[in-house]
Amino acid sequence: MSEDGYISINVWLAGRSYRIRIRQEEEEAVRKAVKIADSKVQEMRNNYAGKDDQDFIAMCLLSYAADQAIDSSYNPLLQESLKILTQKIDDVLDKD
Numbered sequence: 001m002s003e004d005g006y007i008s009i010n011v012w013l014a015g016r017s018y019r020i021r022i023r024q025e026e027e028e029a030v031r032k033a034v035k036i037a038d039s040k041v042q043e044m045r046n047n048y049a050g051k052d053d054q055d056f057i058a059m060c061l062l063s064y065a066a067d068q069a070i071d072s073s074y075n076p077l078l079q080e081s082l083k084i085l086t087q088k089i090d091d092v093l094d095k096d
Contacts, residue, residue, distance in 0.1 A: 005023055005024070006021045006022060006024075007021065007022060007023075007027065008020070008021050009022060009031075011030070011031065011034040012034070012038065013034055013037055013038050013041070014038065014041045014053040014056065014057055015053065016053075037060060040060045040063070040064075041053065041056045041057060041060055044056040044059050044060055
């Protein structure tokens, strides 16, 4: 491992090799993420028309970003916390 705590690894995504620097303790998670992303690119290739891998990678990125935006706003724990907070506010307002 290098002195700054980072290692260089090669990963394959959409048929291309990328050399990235990561923390050693993150290697397993990064490799898993690359595997998931590569599978998603393959899924896009099989299900959608596209000119090249850049189209499929862009579609995967958009899909991921949309999922993150939707999931963050519909988080059950967040919704429950908001419900409790709203009830507390209503209770305080009803006392007046």
